Amino acid sequence: MSSRIGEVLSVQLWGESHGPMVGVTLDGLPAGFILDEEALAFFLRRRAARDNDITTSRLENDRPRIVSGLYRGRTTGYPLTALFENEETRSEDYAFLPDNPRPGHADYPASVRSGGFDDLRGGGHHSGRLSLPYAFAGGVAKQILAAAGMEVLARLAAAGDVRDVDLDPAEPDLAGLRAAGGRDIPTINGKAGEAMHAAIRCAKEAGDSLGGLVECVAIGVPAGLGAPYFNGVEAIAASHLFSIPAVKGVEFGSGFMAALKRGSEYNDPYTLVNGHIRTVTNHAGGLLGGLSTGMPVVVRVAFRPTPSIGMEQQTVSLSCKKETKLRVKGRHDPCIAVRAVPVVESAMSLALCDLWLQRRVNTAI
Numbered sequence: 001m002s003s004r005i006g007e008v009l010s011v012q013l014w015g016e017s018h019g020p021m022v023g024v025t026l027d028g029l030p031a032g033f034i035l036d037e038e039a040l041a042f043f044l045r046r047r048a049a050r051d052n053d054i055t056t057s058r059l060e061n062d063r064p065r066i067v068s069g070l071y072r073g074r075t076t077g078y079p080l081t082a083l084f085e086n087e088e089t090r091s092e093d094y095a096f097l098p099d100n101p102r103p104g105h106a107d108y109p110a111s112v113r114s115g116g117f118d119d120l121r122g123g124g125h126h127s128g129r130l131s132l133p134y135a136f137a138g139g140v141a142k143q144i145l146a147a148a149g150m151e152v153l154a155r156l157a158a159a160g161d162v163r164d165v166d167l168d169p170a171e172p173d174l175a176g177l178r179a180a181g182g183r184d185i186p187t188i189n190g191k192a193g194e195a196m197h198a199a200i201r202c203a204k205e206a207g208d209s210l211g212g213l214v215e216c217v218a219i220g221v222p223a224g225l226g227a228p229y230f231n232g233v234e235a236i237a238a239s240h241l242f243s244i245p246a247v248k249g250v251e252f253g254s255g256f257m258a259a260l261k262r263g264s265e266y267n268d269p270y271t272l273v274n275g276h277i278r279t280v281t282n283h284a285g286g287l288l289g290g291l292s293t294g295m296p297v298v299v300r301v302a303f304r305p306t307p308s309i310g311m312e313q314q315t316v317s318l319s320c321k322k323e324t325k326l327r328v329k330g331r332h333d334p335c336i337a338v339r340a341v342p343v344v345e346s347a348m349s350l351a352l353c354d355l356w357l358q359r360r361v362n363t364a365i
Contacts, residue, residue: 003125005243007231009354011137017122017129018089024082024133026069026140028357031077035070036143043139046181046342047132054200055333061087064136082136086129093329094121100315100326104307111318128245128336131343138346141353145220148356153177154216154345156186157300159196159335160203165189169253169282169298172217186341196335204334207310212337214301214344218352221286223277223294225355232290233297236355240347241301246336249302253285268295297352301344308332 003013008028015022044062049055062084069080097120101107106126110118118124142152155177157164164187167173176188185193203210226233234252241250258266261283268279279295286297308328315326333339 003130005240006350006354008357009141009350011134011350013130013133015084015086015130015133016119016124017086017127018091018094018124019086019119021083021085022130022133023084024137026080026137027078028354029069029075029077029080029140030144030357030360031075033075033144033147034073035075035140037066037073039143040064040136040139043142043342044132044135046186047135047339049184049339054197054204054335055339061085062132064133080140082133084132084136089122090331091121096326097121099317099319100324101318102307102326102328103313103315104304108318123245126245128333128339131244131340134244135343135346138343138349141349142345144353145349145356148220150218150220150352150356152216152218152345152349152352153181154186154214154341154348155180155188156193156196156212156337156341157215158213159185159337160199160210160212162192162196162199164192164196167215167217167298169217169285169296170279172219172296172298174217174219177217181342185338196338200335200338208334209306209309209332210335210337211305212303212335212340214303214337214341216299216301216344216348218286218297218348221292221294221297221352223292225292225352225359226287226290228290231355233287233292233351233355234290237299237348237351240351241299241344244301244340244343244347246303246306246340247301248304250299252287252297252299254283255285255300258283297348299348301340303337303340306332306334306336 005011010027012025048062064082064084066082069076069078098111107120173188180186180188183193185196187193200210238250241247266283268281268284271278271280282295286293286295312325312327317324
């Protein structure tokens with residue numbers, strides 16, 4: 001059973017939601033890189049999104065303890081490991097597991113896969129709690145990319161049927177995207193964020209949940225990054241993005257809408273802007289044949305509604321082999337996508353950083 005991803009820059013996640021701690025080991029980092037720990041802490045606070053009106057009431061300090069790979073503020077070039085203590089668990093809320101698997105959760109298939117030995121409390125190793133150390137890894141990758149002139153930004157494009165303003169994929173609103181990262185509901189348009197907040201709160205009060213859509217843009221990505229087929233930017237990025245719990249769809253550029261267009265509509269004509277090659281439109285999302293074109297890389301990620309809801313749901317008793325009813329307790333986000341925005345940034349950053357480092361040797365920066 002492996003929770004590892006990456007070729008040059010590898011990410012190993014470990015721990016369970018209600019275990020003593022969760023953590024991550026990053027291997028393949030260049031030596032000598034100055035890590036801005038304050039910026040990293042701010043990035044992790046974005047994931048926390050402590051608005052208990054529409055997020056979980058489980059309050060953890062989410063403070064990383066870096067135990068290897070960093071010396072005098074610089075990376076050593078050896079594995080960087082960060083630990084996060086789990087301090088506010090309520091394992092009694094999950095006493096019904098594993099006998100009564102929760103609808104929409106991995107409880108049943110996980111029990112089958114592990115022969116009944118999986119720790120399912122709070123979702124165990126399948127939990128969104130593991131997105132915290134993953135976000136730590138992504139925060140490190142974001143800083144490396146920034147030093148190379150690349151920036152990864154994301155926003156909440158939709159919550160349920162409430163949508164934010166559209167984004168021009170050829171000329172994205174960078175100021176709006178940066179501002180979104182500082183809002184409780186990370187939208188470009190503040191009024192759209194307020195409407196999403198109201199819709200999420202309404203679903204929560206009804207004991208229900210909402211899905212959401214996160215849109216991510218990477219700028220400054222040089223042309224030619226990636227490779228055909230299995231090591232293409234889409235292939236590597238999609239692998240990271242689909243690793244985030246609750247992700248059910250990923251599309252680049254026009255995505256599924258491309259299937260409804262003609263080639264004359266979809267193709268992005270080339271042009272020259274101040275001597276630089278660009279495309280007039282960006283239906284391809286900055287990617288052709290697995291390679292970056294130099295245009296903004298644009299991806300949208302669909303999150304399913306939170307499976308843990310307050311309504312009574314049907315399940316089965318595995319021991320008695322009969323149907324039964326279950327009302328899930330615990331503390332859960334009524335819309336996972338709100339706090340997933342920096343996690344999507346992390347996934348895209350780790351994918352691009354892995355591809356970027358494949359061009360380099362592991363020497364001091």
